Amino acid sequence: MKPSLLITGSGGFVGQRLTAALDLAKYGKIYCLTRKRENVRLPEPKPGNIEIIEGDLLTAVAYESVLEQVDTVIHLAAATGKVNPGEYFKVNAFGTMLLLDRCKQEKSAVKNFLFVSSIAVSFKNKSRYFYAQSKEQAENYVKTSGLNYTILRPTMIMGKGSPVFAGLAQLAGLPVIPVFGKGKNLIQPIHVKDVVKAIIHIEADSRYHGEVLELGGPETVSIKDFMRKIAREKKKSKKSPAVFHLPIGLIAFFLSILERVVYGLLPMTVGQLASFRNDGTAKGNSLAKKLSPFMTGLDEIIEKSLEQDKPIDIPKPLLRECRVFCRYLVKQTPNNYVLEKYHQCQQKLNFQPVDFFDAFLLKLAAARPFFTRMTDAYSRFFRSNSIVRKKLAYLMAILETSPPYFRFYDSVDSKGKLGLLVKIGIKGIGMAMHLLVSFIFLFPLQLVAKIVKGKPGGQ
Amino acid sequence: MTKITIVGSGASGVHFALSLLKKGHEVTMLDVGYTGPPQKNPEDTFYQLKCSLKDPVNYFLGENFESVVPPDYDQEIYGFPPNKQYIFKVPGDFKETATGFDPLFSFAAGGLAQAWTGGAYPFDDKDMKDFPFSYKDIEPYYEEAAERIGVIGTDDDLSKYFPLHKNLLPPLELDEHSQSLADNYQKKRADLNKKLGIYLGRNRMAVLSRDKKERKACDYSGRCIWGCPSDSLYVPSLTLEECRGFPKFTYIPNQLVTHFIYNSKNRITSIAARSPEDKKTIEYDVETLALAAGTLSSSKIYLDSIYRKTGEIFTLQGLMDNRQVLVPFINMKMLGKNYNPDSYQYHQLAIGFEIAGPSGYDYVHGQLTTLKTVLMQPILQTMPLDWKTATFLGRNLHSTMGVVNINYSDTRRKGNYVTLQPQRPASDGLSTLEISYSPPRDEKKKISSSLKRVKKFLKSLGAFIPPGQAHIRPMGASVHYSGTLPMSTKPKPGSLSPNCKSYDFENLYIVDGTSLPFLPAKNLTFTLMANAVRVADKEF
Numbered sequence: 001m002k003p004s005l006l007i008t009g010s011g012g013f014v015g016q017r018l019t020a021a022l023d024l025a026k027y028g029k030i031y032c033l034t035r036k037r038e039n040v041r042l043p044e045p046k047p048g049n050i051e052i053i054e055g056d057l058l059t060a061v062a063y064e065s066v067l068e069q070v071d072t073v074i075h076l077a078a079a080t081g082k083v084n085p086g087e088y089f090k091v092n093a094f095g096t097m098l099l100l101d102r103c104k105q106e107k108s109a110v111k112n113f114l115f116v117s118s119i120a121v122s123f124k125n126k127s128r129y130f131y132a133q134s135k136e137q138a139e140n141y142v143k144t145s146g147l148n149y150t151i152l153r154p155t156m157i158m159g160k161g162s163p164v165f166a167g168l169a170q171l172a173g174l175p176v177i178p179v180f181g182k183g184k185n186l187i188q189p190i191h192v193k194d195v196v197k198a199i200i201h202i203e204a205d206s207r208y209h210g211e212v213l214e215l216g217g218p219e220t221v222s223i224k225d226f227m228r229k230i231a232r233e234k235k236k237s238k239k240s241p242a243v244f245h246l247p248i249g250l251i252a253f254f255l256s257i258l259e260r261v262v263y264g265l266l267p268m269t270v271g272q273l274a275s276f277r278n279d280g281t282a283k284g285n286s287l288a289k290k291l292s293p294f295m296t297g298l299d300e301i302i303e304k305s306l307e308q309d310k311p312i313d314i315p316k317p318l319l320r321e322c323r324v325f326c327r328y329l330v331k332q333t334p335n336n337y338v339l340e341k342y343h344q345c346q347q348k349l350n351f352q353p354v355d356f357f358d359a360f361l362l363k364l365a366a367a368r369p370f371f372t373r374m375t376d377a378y379s380r381f382f383r384s385n386s387i388v389r390k391k392l393a394y395l396m397a398i399l400e401t402s403p404p405y406f407r408f409y410d411s412v413d414s415k416g417k418l419g420l421l422v423k424i425g426i427k428g429i430g431m432a433m434h435l436l437v438s439f440i441f442l443f444p445l446q447l448v449a450k451i452v453k454g455k456p457g458g459q
Numbered sequence: 460m461t462k463i464t465i466v467g468s469g470a471s472g473v474h475f476a477l478s479l480l481k482k483g484h485e486v487t488m489l490d491v492g493y494t495g496p497p498q499k500n501p502e503d504t505f506y507q508l509k510c511s512l513k514d515p516v517n518y519f520l521g522e523n524f525e526s527v528v529p530p531d532y533d534q535e536i537y538g539f540p541p542n543k544q545y546i547f548k549v550p551g552d553f554k555e556t557a558t559g560f561d562p563l564f565s566f567a568a569g570g571l572a573q574a575w576t577g578g579a580y581p582f583d584d585k586d587m588k589d590f591p592f593s594y595k596d597i598e599p600y601y602e603e604a605a606e607r608i609g610v611i612g613t614d615d616d617l618s619k620y621f622p623l624h625k626n627l628l629p630p631l632e633l634d635e636h637s638q639s640l641a642d643n644y645q646k647k648r649a650d651l652n653k654k655l656g657i658y659l660g661r662n663r664m665a666v667l668s669r670d671k672k673e674r675k676a677c678d679y680s681g682r683c684i685w686g687c688p689s690d691s692l693y694v695p696s697l698t699l700e701e702c703r704g705f706p707k708f709t710y711i712p713n714q715l716v717t718h719f720i721y722n723s724k725n726r727i728t729s730i731a732a733r734s735p736e737d738k739k740t741i742e743y744d745v746e747t748l749a750l751a752a753g754t755l756s757s758s759k760i761y762l763d764s765i766y767r768k769t770g771e772i773f774t775l776q777g778l779m780d781n782r783q784v785l786v787p788f789i790n791m792k793m794l795g796k797n798y799n800p801d802s803y804q805y806h807q808l809a810i811g812f813e814i815a816g817p818s819g820y821d822y823v824h825g826q827l828t829t830l831k832t833v834l835m836q837p838i839l840q841t842m843p844l845d846w847k848t849a850t851f852l853g854r855n856l857h858s859t860m861g862v863v864n865i866n867y868s869d870t871r872r873k874g875n876y877v878t879l880q881p882q883r884p885a886s887d888g889l890s891t892l893e894i895s896y897s898p899p900r901d902e903k904k905k906i907s908s909s910l911k912r913v914k915k916f917l918k919s920l921g922a923f924i925p926p927g928q929a930h931i932r933p934m935g936a937s938v939h940y941s942g943t944l945p946m947s948t949k950p951k952p953g954s955l956s957p958n959c960k961s962y963d964f965e966n967l968y969i970v971d972g973t974s975l976p977f978l979p980a981k982n983l984t985f986t987l988m989a990n991a992v993r994v995a996d997k998e999f
Contacts (some may be wrong), residue, residue, distance in 0.1 A: 187475050397520055400836055401516050409853065412795055412854065412857075413854065430848070
């Protein structure tokens with residue numbers, strides 16, 4: 001019988017690429033645990049042996065029943081980036097413990113456990129680096145679980161859309177690059193595809209012998225040089241960009257005090273500075289040795305990480321209009337799919353303003369969400385067939401049927417009846433205010449439009 | 460063994476065919492037979508489908524965004540979803556004109572019931588007062604039809620209007636909103652029955668609550684509206700497939716039957732069919748003919764055949780259809796709750812009550828649908844609010860929304876007829892069907908007095924009725940057409956024997972809605988199936 005897998009965090013940066021790269025035919029069933037179903041990337045038609053489980057790592061009921069069929073768990077889910085310290089421990093440490101506990105239940109069929117940890121666990125100085133601390137705790141749970149395990153500790157994971165790279169690239173994009181400390185600590189960036197390859201290798205060889213495998217890219221570089229390289233590639237210049245060294249000790253000191261008071265308001269944390277204070281390189285092992293010759297080189301890593309989605313080919317005014325309308329309707333920016341559909345809709349239905357007032361309304365509405373609402377509210381009562389209302393109707397329908405935006409339409413704002421009724425009242429007053437203001441400004445204009453239209457020679 | 464040619468593959472045609480085939484007869488079925496796209500990702504729930512489809516907007520809104528309701532839209536806000544549009548595709552050769560009636564036609568394999576919502580109600584003796592047979596006579600055939608298609612139902616307050624026959628499957632689980640209404644009804648039941656005379660119970664529906672051969676029990680995927688991916692909701696194309704398993708069954712699609720040809724002894728010898736694609740006409744020899752193309756199409760074939768032979772244009776009186784009135788409501792008990800997309804989408808509950816009618820008794824049937832996966836854009840569009848406020852309300856009231864679809868009975872009345880237009884184009888010589896309908900004079904009064912009762916009833920269940928939102932659907936919208944060539948015990952022209960055999964033509968049967976002498980306020984589809992089975996049993 002073919003083995004079955006559970007992949008946690010399958011909608012994440014590594015998970016997305018893992019599900020796309022796995023040889024599906026080798027497996028009986030592949031269960032993908034994700035918080036948001038639309039984040040999992042699957043080919044169409046959907047392969048029959050993939051099942052997406054929408055749920056949280058902390059809610060074991062979501063996944064525990066499938067463990068009865070699962071041979072191996074690939075545990076990728078983690079809290080990363082800047083979240084509250086408690087969140088790191090809750091998700092990374094407690095979440096892993098919970099998962100391991102369920103894997104060890106009598107009914108569970110799980111034998112192997114692949115835990116993707118982080119090179120940060122090997123950092124000497126993990127003070128106030130809650131992410132690394134939580135991952136270390138999780139590693140300990142894995143080691144003492146009694147399951148056959150492998151812990152993979154990748155270094156900084158790069159690639160298109162890499163959150164770590166995005167942070168560094170932002171700094172490298174400044175006219176003078178700020179570097180925390182001397183910037184001489186070494187890093188060994190690895191491309192996400194190579195991490196995925198390593199996972200597939202471990203899984204294919206069933207290499208679950210209780211190892212901790214550190215894994216880095218093929219080249220080692222100081223963080224300062226790495227940022228310079230990014231800057232050069234970004235600006236397409238050969239000149240070595242200027243670097244400004246910031247006193248890391250002092251910053252860390254102040255941050256550590258401030259963190260205790262206003263953690264949420266700080267632009268960065270002491271933990272995030274750790275990459276500037278510690279060497280983030282991997283110790284050699286047989287897996288790294290095997291994969292290293294075929295890994296993506298440093299220059300290519302930077303090149304690929306800087307790649308962006310091709311800008312969608314739609315007229316600029318339409319693009320702007322769609323962005324503003326989207327922010328008005330669902331408080332989010334549209335993705336390429338929505339932009340494309342909005343464009344298609346415009347092409348097929350060819351919306352055109354019927355007179356100068358209609359054209360004016362559209363222009364005003366597309367300026368910013370505040371004006372969209374004014375024109376929308378006004379049109380609803382005084383010009384229900386305006387081009388703004390039409391376009392909003394189609395865009396709303398597109399959003400209602402497109403992930404992830406449909407979620408905006410799917411859940412109530414408040415569970416309490418009284419709270420909801422109060423909110424409804426406030427919304428009603430809000431609309432009335434917009435309507436009043438828009439009436440004062442727009443009604444005279446509409447009258448003028450009507451007079452001009454009525455005059456001989458008027459359009 | 461008899462050779463029977465059937466025109467049409469709708470609910471009546473396929474069940475008539477299946478019964479004949481089971482008895483060893485030879486059946487040829489002529490049909491236009493449009494088919495739809497295959498179901499996408501059938502294992503996915505509605506919610507999963509939104510994420511797994513490459514182009515969900517195309518699937519839900521259509522290639523040309525036809526499911527979106529723009530501000531200047533003046534028709535009913537809910538049409539059929541894009542993947543069901545094929546059901547209503549009309550070949551260019553089929554021409555009609557209507558007054559006071561918005562007819563829908565289907566030339567799909569499986570017919571109109573490919574788009575039905577599954578209401579499977581037996582008529583009782585009161586409904587069948589004008590029929591040439593009683594409920595007891597048709598009961599075994601209801602049971603046979605129920606066995607074939609799978610009907611859920613239970614003994615409750617509505618059993619007084621829906622006779623309990625055998626072969627009923629247990630009902631499905633109620634969604635939270637329907638459950639809340641049912642619970643409230645139970646609490647106030649005695650009072651509501653006494654004061655308003657309204658009864659609430661589970662709807663009878665052609666959906667499976669347990670597996671039946673290849674068809675799976677309803678898995679609450681929430682995809683009903685876009686076509687049940689597990690075939691738990693019955694559609695006639697399933698029976699058509701079953702028929703095709705019989706060696707004595709010949710299915711000839713792409714054939715639009717225009718007329719039959721008969722001799723001087725009024726015996727039909729052949730039928731003429733035209734291919735909608737290449738416009739070629741083919742004649743097929745006929746031993747026994749059964750029309751099951753749907754009331755309007757069967758009537759047209761009937762009228763055109765006589766015209767071509769005699770030059771006379773007849774008028775078939777007595778066209779019937781159920782008037783439907785939609786009453787939206789908001790169930791305040793559901794406020795603050797999220798709707799559950801993983802649920803059965805159509806009306807699980809129904810109400811029934813009596814009003815004074817021409818013959819003393821008139822049954823009114825209301826189907827209660829709670830809103831779940833239906834698209835919200837059409838509703839929000841109609842709200843007198845800007846999009847932001849409408850979205851807020853829609854999101855927060857989604858789980859509270861519901862609608863009652865009230866159905867009224869109809870009688871055969873003079874002035875409601877189908878006929879042919881005298882002129883026909885020389886180019887193709889094809890006829891144009893003319894339909895005329897006007898509602899009974901006292902209809903408004905009947906609707907307003909019964910609406911008052913329904914509104915009171917809903918309020919007692921804790922629902923709020925938004926004022927001015929009740930909507931009277933145009934005649935023709937319910938698609939329960941019937942009555943133009945009714946069954947009758949007395950042989951007279953333009954009517955049928957109690958076993959649906961024509962009094963005018965020796966070897967003609969008309970086994971669809973055309974044959975009904977009265978149309979109660981109940982979806983007629985299940986009765987059409989049972990009646991077709993009955994005719995096949997009695998006559999062959």
